[in-house]
């Protein structure tokens with residue numbers, strides 16, 4: 273059986289990583305356009321680099337939770353193909369799979385990039401980066417480039433979309449975990465899975481706007497609902 277799991281900020285919430293839809297609509301005190309768009313970066317690279325540096329430093333202080341570990345257990349014992357596509361830019365899934373190595377059919381895709389990576393704006397070279405990035409941090413790869421966060425901002429194409437769509441076309445079970453379904457194209461994956469004839473399940477703290485698109489809903493904190501569902 274081919275499994276696709278899509279995760280969002282809700283899977284990392286109980287690790288202490290803030291979700292996006294805070295009540296005030298701000299994102300850690302910033303308007304999204306200011307810190308998560310190419311225009312915002314061009315206008316004020318120092319504000320954007322600092323926004324990501326703060327999140328990078330916070331990430332170093334948190335740990336994977338029972339939901340990340342439950343998915344790593346599934347990946348270790350799944351005997352078909354299992355694609356875990358996350359919208360999250362944290363490395364909590366990566367760390368959970370390091371602790372519990374996956375079976376050969378497993379693949380993890382960070383479709384919106386990764387906090388602990390940076391990219392040269394001139395050459396596109398991506399490298400691991402866990403320190404602070406200064407506003408005009410010169411690229412070690414390319415004399416004309418500066419380093420930017422390896423993050424997919426609004427208006428930018430998510431990563432590995434062809435691969436994700438090819439896997440969704442032969443999906444048997446699609447499970448969405450901890451995402452509000454507010455952002456496309458990720459929010460459209462459930463429709464692609466349904467077109468492929470997959471069973472679809474939403475696991476979230478509470479029903480989302482898109483709950484009716486799923487065959488089944490499992491509601492509660494991810495650290496309880498995810499291990500429970502895959503037990």
Ligand code: BV8
Pocket residue numbers: 279280281282283285286291292293294308359360361384423424425426427428429430449450451452453454455456457458475476477478480492493494495
């Ligand atoms: C693109 C990286 C095209 C940044 C992110 C109008 C209509 C439709 C689409 C658009 C439109 N106008 C613009 C668009 C496109 C736009 C979009 O969808 N905008 C939205 C706002 C309408 N999308 C894009 O721009 C995307 N690119 O379309 O490119 C293109 C085509 C060709 C060529 C070039 C370009 C790119 C979007 C990527 C943006 N980057 N992240 C960073 O992290 O710094 S988005 C960011 O927000 C996340 O990655 C995630 O994708 C998204 C939503 O967040 P969630 O993960 O769902 O988190 P949220 O807080 O919303 O929800 C948390 C959920 O968890 C809730 O349901 C809550 O109930 C639950 N929860 C909370 N606690 C728990 C829990 N569940 C369980 N247990 C708990 N304890």
